[in-house]
Amino acid sequence: xxxxxxxxxxxxxxxxxxxxxxxxxxxxxxxxxxxxxxxxxxxxxxxxxxxxxxxxxxxxxxxxxxxxxxxxxxxxxxxxxxxxxxxxxxxxxxxxxxxxxxxxxxxxxxxxxxxxxxxxxxxxxxxxxxxxxxxxxxxxxxxxxxxxxxxxxxxxxxxxxxxxxxxxxxxxxxxxxxxxxxxxxxxxxxxxxxxxxxxxxxxxxxxxxxxxxxxxxxxxxxxxxxxxxxxxxxxxxxxxxxxxxxxxxxxxxxxxxxxxxxxxxxxxxxxxxxxxxxxxxxxxxxxxxxxxxxxxxxxxxxxxxxxxxxxxxxxxxxxxxxxxxxxxxxxxxxxxxxxxxxxxxxxxxxxxxxxxxxxxxxxxxxxxxxxxxxxxx
Amino acid sequence: xxxxxxxxxxxxxxxxxxxxxxxxxxxxxxxxxxxxxxxxxxxxxxxxxxxxxxxxxxxxxxxxxxxxxxxxxxxxxxxxxxxxxxxxxxxxxxxxxxxxxxxxxxxxxxxxxxxxxxxxxxxxxxxxxxxxxxxxxxxxxxxxxxxxxxxxxxxxxxxxxxxxxxxxxxxxxxxxxxxxxxxxxxxxxxxxxxxxxx
Numbered sequence: 001x002x003x004x005x006x007x008x009x010x011x012x013x014x015x016x017x018x019x020x021x022x023x024x025x026x027x028x029x030x031x032x033x034x035x036x037x038x039x040x041x042x043x044x045x046x047x048x049x050x051x052x053x054x055x056x057x058x059x060x061x062x063x064x065x066x067x068x069x070x071x072x073x074x075x076x077x078x079x080x081x082x083x084x085x086x087x088x089x090x091x092x093x094x095x096x097x098x099x100x101x102x103x104x105x106x107x108x109x110x111x112x113x114x115x116x117x118x119x120x121x122x123x124x125x126x127x128x129x130x131x132x133x134x135x136x137x138x139x140x141x142x143x144x145x146x147x148x149x150x151x152x153x154x155x156x157x158x159x160x161x162x163x164x165x166x167x168x169x170x171x172x173x174x175x176x177x178x179x180x181x182x183x184x185x186x187x188x189x190x191x192x193x194x195x196x197x198x199x200x201x202x203x204x205x206x207x208x209x210x211x212x213x214x215x216x217x218x219x220x221x222x223x224x225x226x227x228x229x230x231x232x233x234x235x236x237x238x239x240x241x242x243x244x245x246x247x248x249x250x251x252x253x254x255x256x257x258x259x260x261x262x263x264x265x266x267x268x269x270x271x272x273x274x275x276x277x278x279x280x281x282x283x284x285x286x287x288x289x290x291x292x293x294x295x296x297x298x299x300x301x302x303x304x305x306x307x308x309x310x311x312x313x314x315x316x317x318x319x320x321x322x323x324x325x326x327x328x329x330x331x332x333x334x335x336x337x338x339x340x341x342x343x344x345x346x347x348x349x350x351x352x353x354x355x356x357x358x359x360x361x362x363x364x365x366x367x368x369x370x371x372x373x374x375x376x377x
Numbered sequence: 378x379x380x381x382x383x384x385x386x387x388x389x390x391x392x393x394x395x396x397x398x399x400x401x402x403x404x405x406x407x408x409x410x411x412x413x414x415x416x417x418x419x420x421x422x423x424x425x426x427x428x429x430x431x432x433x434x435x436x437x438x439x440x441x442x443x444x445x446x447x448x449x450x451x452x453x454x455x456x457x458x459x460x461x462x463x464x465x466x467x468x469x470x471x472x473x474x475x476x477x478x479x480x481x482x483x484x485x486x487x488x489x490x491x492x493x494x495x496x497x498x499x500x501x502x503x504x505x506x507x508x509x510x511x512x513x514x515x516x517x518x519x520x521x522x523x524x525x526x527x528x529x530x531x532x533x534x535x536x537x538x539x540x541x542x543x544x545x546x547x548x549x550x551x552x553x554x555x556x557x558x559x560x561x562x563x564x565x566x567x568x569x570x571x572x573x574x575x
Contacts, residue, residue: 307431326438327448335418338438339427360428367434 007055007091007098008032012131019284022118029132030098031055031090034074035082037138042373044138045080046129046165047089048146048153050351051221051278052270054097057089058082063097064269072353079362084369085142090132092125092153094277099128102201102273114273115201122149122285126156133164140164142369147171147350148317149278152285155298155325159287162302166372169361171309172350174321175295175328176286181316184224185279188217192272201273214272215263222262227313227346231255288328295328306336307364309357311349337364380549381568382408385458385484388542388572389413393455396420396480398442399462403430410435418454420445443468446475458484461568464520470536477538477575486570489545491525491563510567526569527559533573542572 007030015025032055037044047057047070054061058068058075074080074087091099094117102117133141144165146154151173158168174181195213197203203210223231235255239245242252251257288295299306306329310322319340329336341357343349349357382405389395392414397406400419403426409417419437421427430437438445442459443466457480459472464487466472476483488510489495498506505515513520524532526545533540543554545566554562554569562569 305436330438330448331450333450333453335436336438337431337436338440339424339431340439341428342424356428360431363432364434367432371434 009098010132010135012128012135014131016124016127016131018118018124019121020119024093024100024118027093027100027128028098028104029090029093029100029128031088031132032057033089034058034087035085037086037136041138042140042142043084043369044086044088044136044141045143045145046133046141046157047074047080047087048126048129048144048150048157049089049092050146050148050150051282052218052266052275053150054095055089055091056097057087069351072351072358073361079358080145080365081362084366088132088136090129092278093128094120094125094274094281096271096274101271102277103204103271112202112204114204115276117273117277119280119284120277121281122152122156123160123290125281126153126160129153130157130161130164140166142372143167143169143365145169145171146173148173148347149282151317152282152287155287156285158302158304158306159290159298162299162304165304167305167307167365167368169307169309169365170322170325172311172314172317172322172347173325174285174317175288175298175325177283178321182283184221184316185283187220189276189279191216191220192276195272198272201276203272209267210272211267214267214270214275215260217272217275218266218270219259219263222259224316225346225348227315227344229313230344230346233344295324296332299329299334300332302334304335305368306334307368308336308338309350309361310338310340311343311345311347311354311357312340313344314347314349316347380546380551381460381486381570384544384546384551384570385409385460385486386412388484388570389456392416394453396449396454396457398446398457398459398476399465400426400430400435400437402426403433403435403437405458405460406430406435406437407433442466442472442475446472446479449479451478452481454480456480456482456484460484460486461488463487464522464524467521469522469524470532473532473536473538477573481574482541483573484570485529485573486568487524487526487529489526489563489566489569490523491527492567493564494567496564508567525563526554526566527563529569529571530554530559533571539574540571541574542570544570546570 009028009030053069056068057070091097093100096103144154151170154170192213195210197208198210238254240254240257291297310319326338343354395417397419427439457476495506545562546568547566
């Protein structure tokens with residue numbers, strides 16, 4: 001949301017034809033890199049962020065002043081060790097951290113683009129980020145990695161560019177958004193659009209912000225990122241700063257207070273229109289449909305090695321949906337490993353301190369990097 | 378263990394495509410990777426063991442042979458290995474059929490319940506056998522369908538499964554099994570190793 005921060009960005013001059021039919025050009029992609037690219041350019045990892053993520057994977061996020069969203073995974077001596085790997089992460093188009101999105105200023109009017117911004121898809125996001133890889137002159141990435149919507153981008157990236165990554169790690173994701181996924185996203189969008197300050201998406205023209213609607217959207221979504229067990233253990237029926245019920249609609253319960261807090265901090269860093277556009281892109285994601293109903297066909301051109309990871313308590317992108325990706329890959333004899341990690345932390349597990357996940361991911365990436373390098377020698 | 382790995386490795390041609398079903402911590406996969414072929418996958422039901430394998434960079438899928446072998450196309454591997462796991466399945470016959478579909482050739486090794494040390498325990502002690510190779514008690518054994526070398530040999534002939542090679546192992550002594558020495562090998566070996574094809 002904060003436009004004054006100096007983000008690293010490039011302007012993509014090549015026209016990009018979007019799935020909706022429109023074409024965009026001279027648009028910005030904001031990105032961040034960590035670590036050093038080696039002389040053979042063989043240690044680059046492209047990380048894709050999830051719905052509300054951004055390019056600040058590791059270190060301090062200069063906008064929120066909090067740790068980067070994947071600090072448990074990416075950094076010095078972390079599973080994706082930036083002493084060893086060159087990590088790249090770009091803000092998706094449609095986002096609000098410097099890449100081309102609804103809050104980008106239209107130079108001819110001096111106003112935010114708002115809902116005049118075209119509908120974008122996961123495919124469009126990936127194609128835009130590929131321009132960044134070309135700009136960085138990286139012929140072949142060592143790995144593409146991402147969780148949730150980041151995982152969808154991993155799948156789409158390999159389908160679009162079958163010989164541009166040696167390793168692909170989609171985590172806690174799906175190859176096609178389910179009815180339940182769409183339903184929750186629609187709930188969030190309706191909350192935003194029902195806010196009278198939304199003004200059909202042109203709120204910035206009136207110096208307004210549909211923050212109430214966006215906060216409700218975030219609260220509802222946040223529930224889907226957790227597990228019932230996790231919620232019960234953390235909050236149960238515990239009361240917030242009081243000993244008895246107040247017989248009113250204040251936040252009596254800790255869980256209410258927690259969700260309100262999550263909603264309120266979110267609106268400070270995220271644009272409501274971006275939330276609409278990105279959730280729409282997720283809903284439109286159906287990789288097998290792009291290949292006439294056969295998901296395997298999305299990967300039949302590729303020699304990329306896959307490692308699919310799911311979590312036991314993730315009911316948003318459950319193991320069964322992750323397994324479908326594994327099955328599609330197996331049915332064409334692709335090189336795929338898979339594990340379901342035990343965790344009570346729900347869909348959010350991939351962002352959190354889940355030791356067996358972090359260890360397996362780190363060990364796998366490092367030993368695969370070693371094997372691939374040895375083979376080359 | 379080492380002898381079994383060597384025998385399996387000797388049955389496999391170089392640079393072929395191999396699937397190890399019930400690959401455990403990936404010891405056999407690692408051994409074959411170093412000695413025979415880089416193109417090797419594993420299937421394992423235990424999360425912890427799958428994680429151990431993946432940590433070593435081995436390509437392993439968490440899954441159950443009884444339900445998850447179906448996803449592999451027919452004859453997609455040159456060899457499918459099932460090492461000392463057949464007895465632990467609910468439906469070993471189904472698993473053998475699945476293995477024969479997925480693999481051009483299948484290597485099955487079975488702890489021999491016909492080994493004389495096993496027989497003696499039941500005969501003289503009157504208790505379920507507990508040996509070095511079968512270390513569990515009756516109440517905690519994962520082994521649901523124990524069989525003997527002779528049982529498996531007869532199973533293959535009755536189901537028209539071709540046996541290319543059958544090898545008996547006693548300690549580190551290796552010998553071939555054939556129709557005429559079957560009864561003796563069934564008594565004197567702790568492990569049977571079969572290379573079969575449908």
